[in-house]
Amino acid sequence: MKKQLTVALAGNPNSGKTTLFNSLTGSKQYVGNWAGVTVEKKEGILNYKDFNINVIDLPGTYSLSPYSMEEIIARNFLIDEKPDVVINIVDASNIERNLYLSMQLLELDIPVVIALNMMDVAEKRGYLIDVFELSKKLGTEVVPIVASKNKGIDKLLDAVVNTKKSKSNNFIKYNNKIEKKIKEIENIIECNDSKYDLRWLAIKILEQDDIIIKEFKDIFKEEAAATISSYLDDESQTSIADGRYNYISNVLDDTIEKTKEQEKTLTDRIDDILTHRWLGLPIFALIMFSVFYFTFDLVGNKLLNIIDSFINNTLATSVNDMLITMGVSEWLNSLIVDGIIGGVGGILVFLPNIACLFLAISILEDSGYMARVAFIMDRSMRRIGLSGKAFIPMILGFGCNVPAVMGTRALDDENDRLVTILINPFMSCSARLTVYTLFAGIFFPNNEKFIVFSLYILGILIAVIAALIFKKTIFKGESSPFIIELPPYKVPSLKGIIIHVWDRLKGFLINAGTLIFGASIILWFVLGFNLNGPAPIYNSLGAQVGKVIAPIFKPLGFGDWRSALSLLSGIVAKEVVISNMAIIYGLEDASKALSVSLLENFSQISAYAFMVFVLLYTPCIATVGVIKKETNSWKWTIFSLVYQFVVAWIVAMIVYQIGKIIL
Structure with a gap:
């Protein structure tokens, strides 16, 4: 029977800790390149020789002093759980700073093995490290590794097993x-x-x-x-x-x-341009616009048209013909073709655009550029009372608001953290992209990328304005100082990018197969029945609910029960907005394409107002849940829901009313 061993990974942010975790366990956790990517401990299982090793990836910390949520999580685990061994990952190219945490770990009554990572980078910079002598001086095993290339991993595991068998207690002698x-x-x-x-x-x-x-x-x-x-x-x-x-x-x-004098590195030369006082922000805006050009014009829409044709023409027609041949009842045929294929398929067509966005953002993150964005934004953020560190979870919000809200744990100041949680849902997540892609493609076919880009910029501006109001009223006080480590630029690893994109796409597909599948079936039923039994769609239970809430949206330009019902269901997940629209219009007139139905019911300005409302209104149920968890307060959770809906209504109304006057 194999022995059980619990091993904790501890180290500074950007030391390669999570890369080592993936290398050891084969875990599909995202490997990032900037502080705050791991906000909770992550676990994985490793079988090595006679041991079953449970590996815990602790948050990246610079010390064991309880100044941030991450440091508290890491320290509490080490003290309360007492792992058998701690692997302390040390960046060999920044060894002096990294060893400060090592000193604190060695003072704990826990065996420590130091994994001297990025030895290849250290050698390129002219550092020759006597690993044997370093191990002797520190009184613990030191193993040179290159985690990104799986070098030295077996030797590290041997050291872990041997350290467990015979630990040593070495500590610093102070004055x-x-x-x-x-x-x-x-x-x-x-x-x-x-x-x-x-x-x-x-x-x-x-x-x-x-x-x-x-x-x-x-x-x-x-x-x-x-x-x-x-x-x-x-x-x-x-x-x-x-x-x-x-x-x-x-x-x-x-x-x-x-062995050689420090020269100005390639990273330094690139930073002279990308983090320039005046050029930094325009370059960031240009890069983000390029992301949307790639997402729509260059690649995304070409693949979208192929998938759209397959699902809505080939697949739907083939399934419909097959069901008719089999003699399936009309209502079951409608459920499968209009409800399931129409709903789930209506979302899957946007998979290429979502994948392209994830791919572009993953490359920017893994290259080290996104850390620079936080640095660039620090000056602007300070004007609204926040530090540049708050921009990091805001950037995460472009992918999904759930991990973005959780990412606020990296903020030291509690007021800053609450403000960032409250404004984070204004950052446009990937699920909303399905709505933008459909509406912008139909109503602004030649300017799609500009329209979508404007929505992302609008979300940032509204978040900034909201933060400014909060910091001037409810959450007064100075922000904590902002210190961030800017990692060296690197060529993103293909494996890391694939893992990251697949992890996010997997979540999107799981939503399509669960939430959207279930919501599509439920919506099909509420659109086909009322309390008295089967009913035409305009007299169905769903239509009645939609008609009750529709007047709320009339000043916004889309006071139609179909739009109202779709927005209501979007609280479950934003992708559901489009799947439900596909079902509603499909059931109403199966002969019309969704694009034709939308053109008949929206104008350009009301379509843009609709996208603005989707951008800003109440987030999905998963985000609501994590807001409650992170604030530990129903008061702030309910406040968040109400104020975001009000902001969305006001901004969309202004857009529509001014747009009517201008156009």
Whole structure:
């Protein structure tokens, strides 16, 4: 029987931690290239020799001090769960900074193996690292690896197994004054049956760790707490940090040789242009416009037409003929052809556009450019009271608002985090792209990319205005400083891009096969029946519901029950808006193509107002759920739903009314 082993992966953002996780477990988790990509621990299983190894990918952190949600998640797991071994991933090309976390990990009562990653990059920069001597100095196993190329993985796993068998406790010796304080605090707290290692606890108290001190005061008597408080001062905190950095410096002096002078790298030369004070934003806008050109004109629409022809002509016609030949009843034929194929197929035709968008954004993220966007946006974000770090989850929102809202955990300031959660749904997710693709293709066939691009820009502008209002009223206060590591530019790995695009497409397809499939069947029934039984569509239960809410949308230019019912169902998932429209118009007149029906019921300006409303109104049910989870408040969740609907109504109404005057 194989032995069980729990291994945690800990390291700085951009150290290659998640790449190593994928290499070890074969997990399909997205491999990003900027801070904040992993906001929760991820688990995977690895079988190696006599061991079943459970691997946990912890959030990327720079230290174990509880200053951000990510650091708290990582530290709590290490302390509460006590994994058998911690693999500390260290970027060999930025070894001095990375080793600060290593020092903190070595102070915990947990075996540590250091995976010295990106050795190829370090060698290119002229660093020669004596791995054996480094291991000796640190008192723990150090294994050189290149995670992106699967180099050194077996040696790393051997080290993990051996470290579990014979762990060593090595820790930094601080100056005499600090060591004396550590010993005295240990003597005071040694009677406590704590989950913490005593030395580590004493150091954290001297570092004035808020969480530890609060927990300490709850456990110990008042006079003991007062005695401990007398040890707390800024000098001790500074001395501990200095002690770690001095130790690191001394270790590296003996273990690293620089063979060539540092030259201006290709990354630096590219950044001179892409992060330029005046050129940065225009270049970002141009790149994003190029993404939409690629998504629609260059590739997406060509593939869309092929799939559309296959589903709505070849497949639907063939299935219909087959069902008639089989003698299937008319209502079942309608359910399958109009309900299922019309609904689910109406969404699947947009798969090429969705895939192209995911592909383009994945390339930008994996290349390292998106981290620069956050840096570029910092100045603009500060004008509305947020830091550039808040723009990172906003960028994630272009893919899906669910992980984007979860990504706000990387924000240190709670007010900034709440504001970012409240404005994030204004960032246009990929599901909304199905609506834009259909409407822009029908009503603006020669300017499709410009129309869709304008919607994404509008979403950002509305988010910015909302954030400014929030920071001036409800969430007053200064934003936390913004510090971000800009990773080197790299050529995105084909494997990583494929995994990322497939993961997102898989979610889209699962929605099509579950939510949209179910919603299509339900809608077919509510459009074919009322409380008295079978009914024509204009007198169906669905039509009655649509007619009740339709007047709300009349000032917006689409006060028709069909549009109203489609928008109502879009709260389940935004893709459902299009699938339901396909079903409604298909049942009403099967001889007409959806595009013809829409042209008869919308004008150009009402179509644009409809897209604006879809952009801004109440997010899907999954996003609502994660907003509740992340805010832990029904008050903010309900507020989010109401204010987003109101904003969507007002903006769409303004667009339509002004558009009528101009046009």
